[in-house]
Amino acid sequence: MPTPTGDRVGDRVGDRAGDKTGAKPRLAAAEVALSVFDHGQAADVALETVCANMEASKDRSLVRRLVHGLMRDWPMVNAHLKTLLHTPLKPKDRLSFFILAVALSELRDGREPDHAVVHCAVEATRLAKAEHLSKLVNAILRRFLREREALEAKWLGRPVMEWGYPQWLIDALAHDWPDEWVDLLAAGNASPPLTLRVNRRHWSREQALDALSKSGMVDRPLPGLADAVMCETRAAIRDVPEFMDGGWSVQDAGAQWAIDWLELSSGQRVLDACAGPGGKAAHCLERADIDLVAVESEPDRLAQVGAGLERLSLSAELICGDATAPDQWWDGQAFDRILIDAPCSATGVIRRHPDIRWLRQPQDIDALVTTQALLLNRLWPLLKPGGILVYVTCSVLARENHQQVQRFLENHSDAKVLDPPSQDESSQGTVPGRAVSVGWQVLPGQNDWDGFYYAALGRLPSA
Numbered sequence: 001m002p003t004p005t006g007d008r009v010g011d012r013v014g015d016r017a018g019d020k021t022g023a024k025p026r027l028a029a030a031e032v033a034l035s036v037f038d039h040g041q042a043a044d045v046a047l048e049t050v051c052a053n054m055e056a057s058k059d060r061s062l063v064r065r066l067v068h069g070l071m072r073d074w075p076m077v078n079a080h081l082k083t084l085l086h087t088p089l090k091p092k093d094r095l096s097f098f099i100l101a102v103a104l105s106e107l108r109d110g111r112e113p114d115h116a117v118v119h120c121a122v123e124a125t126r127l128a129k130a131e132h133l134s135k136l137v138n139a140i141l142r143r144f145l146r147e148r149e150a151l152e153a154k155w156l157g158r159p160v161m162e163w164g165y166p167q168w169l170i171d172a173l174a175h176d177w178p179d180e181w182v183d184l185l186a187a188g189n190a191s192p193p194l195t196l197r198v199n200r201r202h203w204s205r206e207q208a209l210d211a212l213s214k215s216g217m218v219d220r221p222l223p224g225l226a227d228a229v230m231c232e233t234r235a236a237i238r239d240v241p242e243f244m245d246g247g248w249s250v251q252d253a254g255a256q257w258a259i260d261w262l263e264l265s266s267g268q269r270v271l272d273a274c275a276g277p278g279g280k281a282a283h284c285l286e287r288a289d290i291d292l293v294a295v296e297s298e299p300d301r302l303a304q305v306g307a308g309l310e311r312l313s314l315s316a317e318l319i320c321g322d323a324t325a326p327d328q329w330w331d332g333q334a335f336d337r338i339l340i341d342a343p344c345s346a347t348g349v350i351r352r353h354p355d356i357r358w359l360r361q362p363q364d365i366d367a368l369v370t371t372q373a374l375l376l377n378r379l380w381p382l383l384k385p386g387g388i389l390v391y392v393t394c395s396v397l398a399r400e401n402h403q404q405v406q407r408f409l410e411n412h413s414d415a416k417v418l419d420p421p422s423q424d425e426s427s428q429g430t431v432p433g434r435a436v437s438v439g440w441q442v443l444p445g446q447n448d449w450d451g452f453y454y455a456a457l458g459r460l461p462s463a
């Protein structure tokens with residue numbers, strides 16, 4: 001049974017047979033950091049590879065925590081390393097560089113005793129077969145501990161250092177959200193909750209909550225969302241009762257609300273145009289007996305849609321294709337509902353994927369805005385008159401959100417903006433966010449939701 005509290009210090013530093021030092025998770029975290037910063041790989045993908053042979057789930061969680069911490073600390077840690085290393089390390093010693101970076105971030109975090117962190121880093125350097133650098137690693141970390149205050153004071157008051165984001169992203173957030181940008185930076189550095197979606201084809205939310213509490217987990221239903229449960233116990237997802245049997249999925253509240261905008265009812269033909277990895281496709285199918293076509297351009301992500309639906313005993317027509325080129329896959333039958341959960345900057349989910357801030361580049365936003373416009377323009381003709389298209393992003397940038405939809409409306413006289421989904425009396429006012437010039441924006445952290453943008457567009461009957 002999972003415990004509601006965290007691990008003991010000894011557990012986290014590493015006291016398991018074979019790794020008395022806690023060096024392995026530190027080395028693993030450095031390997032992931034190297035993949036992110038030197039090879040542009042997403043941290044989740046690198047974590048999966050690096051942690052594949054780690055048996056203990058607490059080790060995997062520790063690696064994830066160290067990596068996420070470093071993503072938030074990167075500008076400061078990088079600046080410290082520039083000061084502390086008189087000569088930069090050679091390219092072949094990049095792994096040791098990242099062992100140092102992980103250790104500096106862990107020292108700044110302060111959760112473990114300083115001496116334990118230094119010891120782990122030295123042992124990790126040996127484990128990485130860089131014995132010749134172990135004395136240097138020890139000396140650098142000890143100097144940091146001696147000079148920490150002066151080193152940190154040098155950078156005080158600089159948002160890039162204080163919040164750990166690139167300048168271009170801080171500028172973009174400050175431009176779009178002049179009153180909220182500091183809150184947005186803070187929200188991206190907070191830890192996200194574990195939010196679950198009850199599969200109400202499998203059981204009711206009351207039965208699901210009952211099963212959670214009987215297994216010792218602390219949870220609460222989320223008002224305003226019919227299927228959501230926030231799990232306040234730190235649990236591995238496989239320990240959640242009936243997870244493997246299809247009773248649940250992991251899905252943030254903001255993602256769950258998207259389905260309410262579709263106003264689904266049985267018998268409808270529905271297109272999920274950007275389906276991978278399949279969270280919203282499954283939610284649609286759990287909600288109503290619909291005929292779902294799920295399109296995804298990445299084969300691996302389409303395979304995830306298939307696997308997810310199988311676990312939940314659901315089915316859909318799966319198409320690997322480019323949703324901006326429907327002539328390549330559309331059978332000519334119009335849809336009652338279209339969901340465009342568009343590829344986007346993911347600036348609303350940085351708290352879950354803190355590496356996004358370093359992997360995204362300003363020019364990526366231009367390319368994403370172009371793809372989003374193509375998706376809207378090319379898929380609109382596939383919607384029946386009287387049908388609804390829902391455009392969703394997990395972005396907080398105006399260009400991807402209300403400005404994008406505004407431009408679409410200027411060129412489509414047969415489209416009208418619909419109101420947000422109605423809520424019953426008991427949940428009135430519990431959905432966070434606000435109406436923007438077109439559609440609705442939830443900012444990350446509001447009611448502990450991820451940041452999402454939603455717009456529902458109704459197609460008017462042809463004249």
Ligand SMILES: C[S@@+](CC[C@H](N)C(=O)[O-])C[C@H]1O[C@@H](n2cnc3c(N)ncnc32)[C@H](O)[C@@H]1O
Nearest residue numbers: 274275276277278279280296297322323341343
């Ligand atoms: C925000 S994610 C969708 C998340 C998904 N709806 C869910 O709830 O799990 C966007 C997806 O669109 C896919 N994508 C990007 N461009 C596409 C295109 N032109 N055609 C189809 N899928 C595309 C990406 O590979 C990615 O899987």
